[in-house]
Amino acid sequence: MIVSMTLELKDIPGQLVLALAPISELHGNIMSVVHQHDEKTPRGTIPVQITFEIEHKVLDKLIDRLEKSGVGVARVGEERLRSTVSVILIGHIVHSDMGDTIDRIDSTGFAEVVDMSLSMPAIDKTSSSYLVINAVGEKELSIALDILREVAQKKDLLMIEPIRQNSEAT
Amino acid sequence: MKTVRISIIGFGAVGQGVARSILAKREYLNKQGIDLLVVGISDSKGSEINAGGINLKSALERKKNKGTVAKGKESALDIIRDVEHDIVVEATPTNIENGEPGLSNMHAAFEAGRHVVTSNKGPLALKFNELKEAAEDNGLYFRYEATVGGAVPIFNLIHEALAGNTVIGIEGILNGTTNYILTRMAEERMPYELVLKEAQELGIAEADPTYDVEGIDSACKLVIIANSVFGRDATYRDVEVTGITKITPEALELANKNNYVVKLVCEARKDSLTVAPRLVPRRHPLAVGGTLNVASISTDLAGRITISGKGAGSSK
Numbered sequence: 001m002i003v004s005m006t007l008e009l010k011d012i013p014g015q016l017v018l019a020l021a022p023i024s025e026l027h028g029n030i031m032s033v034v035h036q037h038d039e040k041t042p043r044g045t046i047p048v049q050i051t052f053e054i055e056h057k058v059l060d061k062l063i064d065r066l067e068k069s070g071v072g073v074a075r076v077g078e079e080r081l082r083s084t085v086s087v088i089l090i091g092h093i094v095h096s097d098m099g100d101t102i103d104r105i106d107s108t109g110f111a112e113v114v115d116m117s118l119s120m121p122a123i124d125k126t127s128s129s130y131l132v133i134n135a136v137g138e139k140e141l142s143i144a145l146d147i148l149r150e151v152a153q154k155k156d157l158l159m160i161e162p163i164r165q166n167s168e169a170t
Numbered sequence: 171m172k173t174v175r176i177s178i179i180g181f182g183a184v185g186q187g188v189a190r191s192i193l194a195k196r197e198y199l200n201k202q203g204i205d206l207l208v209v210g211i212s213d214s215k216g217s218e219i220n221a222g223g224i225n226l227k228s229a230l231e232r233k234k235n236k237g238t239v240a241k242g243k244e245s246a247l248d249i250i251r252d253v254e255h256d257i258v259v260e261a262t263p264t265n266i267e268n269g270e271p272g273l274s275n276m277h278a279a280f281e282a283g284r285h286v287v288t289s290n291k292g293p294l295a296l297k298f299n300e301l302k303e304a305a306e307d308n309g310l311y312f313r314y315e316a317t318v319g320g321a322v323p324i325f326n327l328i329h330e331a332l333a334g335n336t337v338i339g340i341e342g343i344l345n346g347t348t349n350y351i352l353t354r355m356a357e358e359r360m361p362y363e364l365v366l367k368e369a370q371e372l373g374i375a376e377a378d379p380t381y382d383v384e385g386i387d388s389a390c391k392l393v394i395i396a397n398s399v400f401g402r403d404a405t406y407r408d409v410e411v412t413g414i415t416k417i418t419p420e421a422l423e424l425a426n427k428n429n430y431v432v433k434l435v436c437e438a439r440k441d442s443l444t445v446a447p448r449l450v451p452r453r454h455p456l457a458v459g460g461t462l463n464v465a466s467i468s469t470d471l472a473g474r475i476t477i478s479g480k481g482a483g484s485s486k
Contacts, residue, residue, distance in 0.1 A: 086428060086449060088421050117427075119420035128421035130428060158416045160425075162449040163341060163435055163456065 001056050002079040008045035008072035022065040028054035081134035083141040091157035093127045104151050111135035111144035171203055175255035177210035179246045179275050180262035181239045184289050188259055189226045210249035216240025219253055250278045260288040266390055269293035280304040289316035295390035295406045298397035318391040319344055319463045320481040328399055335469035337399050340438045344391040346461035346481040347375045347382040348414050348434040353459040356422040384413035385445040392436040392443050400440050412446040425449055431457050
């Protein structure tokens with residue numbers, strides 16, 4: 001799992017290493033560290049935002065170790081959905097059970113429809129919708145798109161996907 | 171001065187465009203040391219043959235006034251086989267069912283030892299490798315730049331300028347009619363049917379727009395690219411195609427609100443060929459409007475190169 005934490009460090013030398021060491025000891029993979037030394041909390045500590053990948057079962061142990069070494073853990077959050085894609089669906093979106101379409105993505109556990117706008121010009125006309133799907137990672141996102149593609153085909157919806165991301169200029 | 175003799179097979183918009191271009195560039199060609207003679211022109215009703223060089227001005231006039239260039243009964247194949255010349259300009263209409271009459275014309279040209287320059291997609295979308303081999307076996311040139319993207323030099327760019335690069339993939343908008351329709355729908359918030367009618371009145375869309383709007387024309391071009399660039403043996407039936415007829419102005423508006431435009435995008439990879447409406451970020455190089463065509467080629471050494479230009483029209 002990917003975790004983001006806000007830690008509070010004492011304003012004395014060596015504290016950052018103290019905070020990061022237990023993460024690597026527990027085989028965590030640090031992805032980002034934001035450390036602004038000139039910013040202080042009302043308690044006089046220095047806040048640090050770190051994001052890392054770690055096994056779920058050692059998370060409690062990690063928090064325990066950090067606190068025992070004098071590092072304050074102010075916030076722990078799971079960074080779940082990191083990949084995102086936008087798609088457009090055109091067709092009888094509402095009457096082909098919009099709830100079910102969204103559920104098919106949400107029920108995967110690794111992807112969610114996080115935004116949706118719908119335009120229904122007239123009762124006998126086809127509707128258009130813009131969906132944003134977030135997923136845990138790129139691989140999961142591509143599985144979610146496969147599912148949506150299949151649903152769209154069954155419900156006779158036209159699905160407009162973005163051009164390949166790697167087609168952006170490198 | 172070197173004399174080059176050519177025939178123009180098919181005298182519609184493209185064939186006439188070739189004749190007009192030759193007239194306009196005669197002086198330039200002479201300066202290059204080339205005396206270009208058109209020794210045969212044929213259309214569906216007959217042909218004109220003149221070993222000393224046809225008067226193109228009067229041939230164009232006759233076509234305009236009588237609807238045909240015909241002075242005699244000789245067929246296209248008669249000219250290709252029996253009239254002595256160097257290059258066949260094959261400009262008959264595209265037929266994607268069996269590629270005819272273009273396919274037979276091209277084969278006859280290679281058998282007779284004549285180079286072929288063509289804008290006709292049908293034969294290439296069906297029998298690309300067969301034609302390429304026929305040309306190579308006879309030591310002849312087979313030039314088909316005009317089949318894809320009009321005057322946009324896609325094949326020259328890849329085969330000549332970017333020689334040595336491995337092409338990873340190509341994305342493009344290869345049909346000006348659908349690009350025009352989608353652009354107008356987005357700009358004017360007009361439904362598909364109305365914009366199609368407007369495009370037909372302007373001569374941008376044909377009376378039967380099926381080839382364009384169902385993505386078939388794009389698919390044929392994509393096949394020619396795949397065969398030429400990736401050495402495949404694909405036909406247009408290998409392309410996964412979705413057209414633009416179901417697209418609503420509301421969908422375009424939703425895309426626009428989120429900084430996207432919708433384009434009918436052709437995509438060629440080594441193992442997949444697709445034509446489908448796609449969301450393109452508004453500031454992406456593929457987001458060209460109007461009737462423009464665009465091709466974006468990603469290569470291993472040169473990175474990504476994008477070219478854009480007018481894709482249709484007789485002078486291209």
